[in-house]
Amino acid sequence: MITAFIFVLINPGSKNQFLVPAISKIKGVLEVTEVYGSYDIIVKVKVKKLSDLDTILNQIRSRGEIIKTTTMISNK
Numbered sequence: 001m002i003t004a005f006i007f008v009l010i011n012p013g014s015k016n017q018f019l020v021p022a023i024s025k026i027k028g029v030l031e032v033t034e035v036y037g038s039y040d041i042i043v044k045v046k047v048k049k050l051s052d053l054d055t056i057l058n059q060i061r062s063r064g065e066i067i068k069t070t071t072m073i074s075n076k
Contacts, residue, residue: 007070028055
């Protein structure tokens with residue numbers, strides 16, 4: 001299994017209260033947390049293979065509110 005953290009930057013003024021639940025419903029997403037700092041949301045995912053991670057990233061990035069994502073893969 002692959003665990004990854006996706007750091008998400010959204011457009012200023014976007015509504016997190018709609019985005020967070022939508023991301024939470026994506027298969028493979030374990031946790032979605034709003035944060036303050038360089039990014040707005042951190043998404044924890046667990047998948048079987050990298051292609052599954054790509055699918056999740058494409059689903060997140062397809063939202064109009066997303067400016068940028070950065071993904072970190074954990075060795076745990």
